[in-house]
Amino acid sequence: xxxxxPALVSHLSRxxxxxxxxxxxxxxxxxxxxxxxxxxxxxxxxxxxxxGISALVNTCA
Numbered sequence: 001x002x003x004x005x006p007a008l009v010s011h012l013s014r015x016x017x018x019x020x021x022x023x024x025x026x027x028x029x030x031x032x033x034x035x036x037x038x039x040x041x042x043x044x045x046x047x048x049x050x051x052g053i054s055a056l057v058n059t060c061a
Contacts, residue, residue, distance in 0.1 A: 005026065008024070008026060009024070012024060021056070023046070023056075023058050025040070040060050041060060042060055042061055043059065043060065044059070044060040045057060045058070045059050045060075046058050046059075046060065
């Protein structure tokens with residue numbers, strides 16, 4: 001990564017208010033998912049689940 005995660009969060013928090021539960025993405029290596037058309041678009045639902053605990057579901061805007 002070009003910039004460390006704390007620097008990215010610091011920059012983002014100057015642009016918008018971050019709330020508990022907010023999810024930010026830092027991207028991936030060039031081309032990951034692109035060839036298969038796996039891109040985040042408005043309306044894409046991202047679901048993260050830990051078995052026996054709960055699921056976190058976010059929709060891209």
